[in-house]
Amino acid sequence: MKNCFLLLFISCLFFSCGQSSKSDGKTLTVTIAPQRYFLEKLAGSAYKINTLVPPATSPETYEPSPATMIALGKSAVYFKVGFLGFENVWSQKLKENNPHVSIADCSSGIDLMYDEDEHSHGADPHIWSSPKNALILSKNMLDALVKLDPKQEDTFRANHEKLAVEIEATDSVIRQKLANLPSRGFIIYHPALSYFARDYGLDQYSIEFEGKNPSPLQIKEIVDLAKAKRIQTVFVQTGFDTKNAEVIAQEAGAKIYSINPLSEEWNKELIRIADILAGGQHE
Numbered sequence: 001m002k003n004c005f006l007l008l009f010i011s012c013l014f015f016s017c018g019q020s021s022k023s024d025g026k027t028l029t030v031t032i033a034p035q036r037y038f039l040e041k042l043a044g045s046a047y048k049i050n051t052l053v054p055p056a057t058s059p060e061t062y063e064p065s066p067a068t069m070i071a072l073g074k075s076a077v078y079f080k081v082g083f084l085g086f087e088n089v090w091s092q093k094l095k096e097n098n099p100h101v102s103i104a105d106c107s108s109g110i111d112l113m114y115d116e117d118e119h120s121h122g123a124d125p126h127i128w129s130s131p132k133n134a135l136i137l138s139k140n141m142l143d144a145l146v147k148l149d150p151k152q153e154d155t156f157r158a159n160h161e162k163l164a165v166e167i168e169a170t171d172s173v174i175r176q177k178l179a180n181l182p183s184r185g186f187i188i189y190h191p192a193l194s195y196f197a198r199d200y201g202l203d204q205y206s207i208e209f210e211g212k213n214p215s216p217l218q219i220k221e222i223v224d225l226a227k228a229k230r231i232q233t234v235f236v237q238t239g240f241d242t243k244n245a246e247v248i249a250q251e252a253g254a255k256i257y258s259i260n261p262l263s264e265e266w267n268k269e270l271i272r273i274a275d276i277l278a279g280g281q282h283e
């Protein structure tokens with residue numbers, strides 16, 4: 001109920017009641033910090049980048065604050081990831097009430113994954129964990145920037161070329177590190193590495209079951225699976241439960257590592273994840 005009022009209040013304040021805010025033409029908004037990594041390199045210093053989801057917050061349960069909504073309303077372009085739950089609700093409202101903000105879908109053209117085990121919640125939203133996807137995501141961002149400011153097209157394209165080289169270098173470093181693993185499986189609390197696993201032929205097993213904590217039976221099943229597949233790595237993430245992961249790691253004789261797939265240092269964090277899988281460095 002409290003949330004309902006808050007939602008109504010925010011909607012009223014920034015979308016429908018009164019004049020709509022004007023874009024300053026120099027603010028761009030992204031949903032999560034990893035998108036900022038790409039957009040900063042593409043857009044350069046001429047633009048101010050506003051990130052909706054603050055650090056250590058799960059985008060799955062996030063609700064934008066009034067201040068972030070004001071910044072969003074002033075943006076020239078909003079770059080949504082594509083399939084994060086709240087994005088669709090908010091971008092619909094944004095479109096209706098702030099038609100001057102153009103919306104760019106970073107997932108456009110990406111080969112999406114769907115989890116057959118879950119009641120269909122739509123596509124797996126965590127597209128940014130894959131360098132292959134990052135190339136497409138960056139191209140989507142480039143197209144939106146060129147549309148926004150055609151005079152700067154050459155600069156944007158040059159920036160994009162450099163960024164693509166960087167993404168490809170990140171991919172080859174990771175590929176090398178993951179070439180010979182003792183086990184290609186890993187356990188993770190919240191399944192944020194599906195696309196990473198697809199890129200590098202890994203098997204991701206999530207502890208979280210349909211967005212909820214697992215039952216004792218499900219925990220036992222994961223422990224058995226970890227033993228059978230000789231899984232040595234259990235990942236936990238900032239902002240999510242760690243208790244069940246600790247139990248599973250201990251029972252299975254695996255090690256537990258804290259990772260942050262929402263890090264703004266996109267390349268460093270993916271390489272760190274590869275390092276952990278390759279031999280348990282970087283605790």
Ligand SMILES: [Zn+2]
Nearest residue numbers: 060126190192
């Ligand atoms: Zn997630």
